[in-house]
Amino acid sequence: MSICFDESRGTVHLTNGRISYVMQLLDGRYLLHRYFGPALRRWRGTGVPQPAKRSYTTEYGDTHLYFDALPWEFPVAGRGDYRRPAFSVTGPSGTPVSELLFQGWRVLDKKPGSDTLPVTFAAPGESETLAVDCVDAVSGAALTLYYTIFADADVIARRQRVTNPGTRPLCLTSLQSVSLQLPAGSYDLLTLYGCHAREAQQSRAPLHQGVQAVGSRYGSSSPRHQPFWAVLDPAATETAGSVYSCMLVYSGNFNAVVEQDAFGAVRAQMGLGDESFTWTLAPGETFETPEALLTYSGQGFNGMSHSFHTVLRRHMLPPRWQGVPRPVLLNSWEGMYYDVSLEKIETQARLAKELGMELFVLDDGWFRKGNDSRSSMGDWTCNTAKLPGGIEAAADLVHGLGLKFGLWFEPEAVSRESDLYRAHPDWILQVPGLDPREGRHEYLLDLSRAEVRRYLLDVLHRYLGTGKIDYIKWDMNRPLTDAASAALPAHRQGEVPHRYVLGLYEILREITQSYPQVLFEGCSSGGARLDAGMLAYFAQNWTSDNTDARDRTDIQAGFSLLYPPEVLGAHVSITPNHQTGRTTPLETRFAVARLFNLGYELDLTRCTPEERAAIAAQVATAKAQRNWLMQGTFWRHPVTRPGDRMTSVVSADQSCCLAVIFRTLYDPLGEQAAFQFCGLDPAREYRDAATGEIYGGDELMEAGLTLPPCKQDFAAHSVLLCAEEETEYGHSTADQ
Secondary structure: OEEEEEOOOOEEEEEOOOEEEEEEEEOOOEEEEEEEEEOOOOOOOOOOOOOOOOOOOOEOOOOOOEOOOOOEOOOEOOOOOOOOOOEEEEOOOOOOOOOEEEEEEEEEOOOOOOOOOOOOOOOOOOEEEEEEEEEEOOOOOEEEEEEEEEOOOOEEEEEEEEEOOOOOOEEEEEEEEEEEEEOOOOOEEEEEEOOOOOOOEEEEEEOOOEEEEEEEOOOOOOOOEOOEEEEEOOOOOOOOEOEEEEEEEOOOOEEEEEEEOOOOOEEEEEEEOOOOOOEEEOOOOEEEOOEEEEEEEOEHHHHHHHHHHHHHHHHOOOHHHOOOOOOOEEEOHHHHOOOOOHHHHHHHHHHHHHOOOOEEEEOOOOOOOOOOOOEOOOOOOOOOOOOOOHHHHHHHHHHHOOOEEEEEEOOOEEEOEOHHHHHOHHHEOOOOOOOOOOEOOEEEEOOOOHHHHHHHHHHHHHHHOOOOOOEEEEOOOOOOOOOOOOOOOHHHHHHHHHHHHHHHHHHHHHHHHHOOOOEEEEOEOOEOOOOHHHHOOOOEEEOOOOOOHHHHHHHHHHHHOOOOHHHEEEEEEOOOOOOOOOOOOHHHHHHHHOOOEEEEEOOHHHOOHHHHHHHHHHHHHHHHHHHHHHOOEEEEOOOOOOOEEEEEEEOOOOOEEEEEEEEOOOOOOOOOOEEOOOOOOOOOEEEEOOOOOEEEHHHHHHOOEEOOOOOOOOEEEEEEEEEOOOOOOOHHHHHO
């Protein structure tokens, strides 16, 4: 890992031996992007296009270099580059034109943190950071670009800070977290889209001339689109091909834009949503962008995923929960909905304990005046008619049975029918003169206000301070509307969506630091705010309200492109499924969930004795395997038949592999498919725990494994392989 300067060429080269990132100065004034991709020993400029007249546009001197063609590292507006800028600021002159000039670059002793935003962290020796200082000659703004390269992940972490050193305010209208210039060529664009109960669906299409963009206007990061893009070789697959990709460490509105110009060159950007974003920067103030994680993979989507998984596991997740097994839980929602009681809690928790589960989570309903969503949100006073003795009584009951106790909250919302709203109607987001929109019978509290944040912190401290809550499920079911704050002047209303997210991060920072032993899970009607920023505080996230096994294969495949499996909650629920009405076998529901963060969400009293015995066996198997599974490498496998999916985890030492193969519909006339494995040691022999058969690692990866015929729709087959020699996990692993 190194950051190397070549003064004769005016270049800086960041590399960790697997990837390289190169920038170059033009006449010591302008910063150009030169290369990002597989590691180079040294950059000598062989791939730089030669100056040549190509169009009537603005020229740089008499060099046949054109501002509209130069590969700008961080492009600005109004000086001859007609593509999308990454930086736009209006200063005392009133013009949004900028002239960004290089001032110097330096290597930092350690990776810089942030007091307001979640960012990756690294111990000494695990990363190196380059800071590039620039100044806008028009507005006077000082801009620093940060680039961190990691020793153990093929990721460049990028972010910006802009400071107003002048005496008059500046107005930011665009400040992207990343801008990447790619050479002309044919590319595909991959994004993740979706909606409630259908998150993280994959969209892949050829990149064309013009602008292709996704983003969020919800106030949260990912209900309709993930803060992610991948620009890739059209021939790229799960296991092969070049992939350039980026995710944003942010939980609010964002904009992800890929632009291909008339000559085929590509500019890809990501940052704060800039359609309505403005930020007034007073003299002496600094504004920082969310961090972006940029990666290159030459091994297709799996290579991209492995880099993202590594950087999130080791440099983003709360250290307390890194490598720590998550408890197998029972969530009360689909078993009780709003109609909760101590009697039901005792019955369900007792059965959960008998089946080997470790955590009981009391979901919504415990504070409601009725059994619906129309009241009480924001008051957070336990309904003692439902739970005599309150939450402490419920926690004591569950702890007395030998389980940990978890509790559901939705702190950001408030009901019209609540004491909080009646006392403080100005605490919600609302536009003067307009009746605020309701969503799910709720409004959103204005988290930009300090008094609102203090109220929520007091509520959370009141419950968590008892020491009786081991887990919090933090939900957010209400998208942002009427994004205006009564506490801000008119010219600062464009700051509200970002200030909302900053307020949320402030609350999460205090709560998670105050109670590091509590396991926090994020939720937003499922996966509507599943992003890298939330993972800085929440060690796991509820992936989707849709627990149907068939749909979950798609949802989990999409999210697994970015996030390691242990942070994705996957529950075994009742059948017919409550969301889809589909009936699937219990063993299929478990197989689809078992590589992820396993839990159960059903009424155990409705299960037959045979089903409960099967669940107990599932839980025992999951607990026996979870240590090596959560530290292993996750793979998605190419398949030949539509409707099939294959995923696996290979242990860190390649001694064990657990693969799950899902087949949607039985085809009596279809040829038996061979399923090829990934990530095994080709020189090792592996024993199939179910059949006792022994296969070579090379054979399993190249020729594959056929499965016995199964005359059943929605069938899932699990294959556990363990190397023949003794491993650190022992032979007992293969017996599960």
